[in-house]
Amino acid sequence: MMALIRPRLRKPLGIALAGTVFAAAWALRGGDAWQLSVAMEVTVLVSAITTYVRAGEDNDDGALAGSRADERQKMLSLRSRALGWNFAMVAAFIGVTIGVAVKATWWWPFLVILAVAGFGQLLGWSTYTTAEEGPADDADRPRCGLGQLVILTAVSAAVQGPTPRAWARPLLAINEGNPRGLSQTHHARRGPVLSDHLRCPIPAVFLLAPVLNNAAHIASTSRHRHACCAAVSSTGQRPGLHRYLAVAVPGGPAANEPVALGFSFTPGCSKLAIIVIGVVSLLGRRDPAPETCSGAPGTDTASLVTRGQQSNAVRDWTFLLGPGRVPGINALLLGFYLMYRSGPRRRAAIPGAGGSGPATLIASAVAALFRGD
């Protein structure tokens, strides 16, 4: 498709197309927005024509605008984008920090920007480092970057909220996904394993929140559908556990594979069994007889809410005992111990950091169980 368009026309056409779509979106708002839409369209067309004129100039900017950049000019463009990305991240971080500090309601878009950028970087790492490196002769030599831990921790915290558990997640992901350290043999599978950890909370956040926190929702007639979706979201996280096994088991003479398998399966099965109880408690929202539903004769909203809160409490405890406790134990045994045995390059730092994650998670889960609220 792009090959059919002259290089000099590609960017101007892209600008015109994207700008026109955006202007049309304003026009669809109705009312006086059409005036803004027309002004926007005019601006877009002027910008597209300017880009076309710039593309004819004999300089770096012209080469980039005309889609005929050579390797140096592409590198310049890449560096410029990286600088822009850094600025955006700093601005988003400042925005979310100020928003949280002043108790504003507008802080979450900044968090979304940070999270999306973090995912993008994670995807980039997973795509480019794996694709460009390929397997090495020393495939069983562990490799890990502390920078990755920092970034993943920040992204995880951004997605899941600034709880101790969120901070522990990336460490667990790295440990569980790479019990012998991040060897290049397993490098290719690291991205999907980590993305499991970071992706799972997103649907759960949106689906579970109204089910768990909203009394009006508990009493509403549409709760069944939501509860089912939330339960599916919760159980949908579980295939990730078995991907850890796929990563943990093959190859690797440094680790005792039967032990690794045992460590993985035993807590994994325990976790799944506990989760099933929590999911059943959510689905138990369907238990109330039709006559107790809101609007039906004999409805007692207060008792319905109480029953919903009870099922919430069961669900919370099972998820604290399952996803909260088992990964910690799993990572301590499988990740921390085996990672230490495998002799990573930063023997003190990596297993140490890996050990701190499970410990934090277990402490967080235990504290949450007995906090009394």
Add this chain to the structure above:
Amino acid sequence: MRNRVREQRTQREMSQAELAAALGVSRQTVISIEGGRYLPSLPLAFTIARFFGLTVDKMFDPDEEAGT
């Protein structure tokens, strides 16, 4: 890293634009390479060396600073 791009180009009485066209890069990139401000990729380094009939290590000397 010092290179002989400018020296070889002037010997052949070529302009920077002509060399750029021959190498398939921009004139600005030739200027940057000649000034030692940009180190070309390995494929481009080979292209430059072959264009002038030299080897890469004759064309680019890692032991000398650019401009010396």
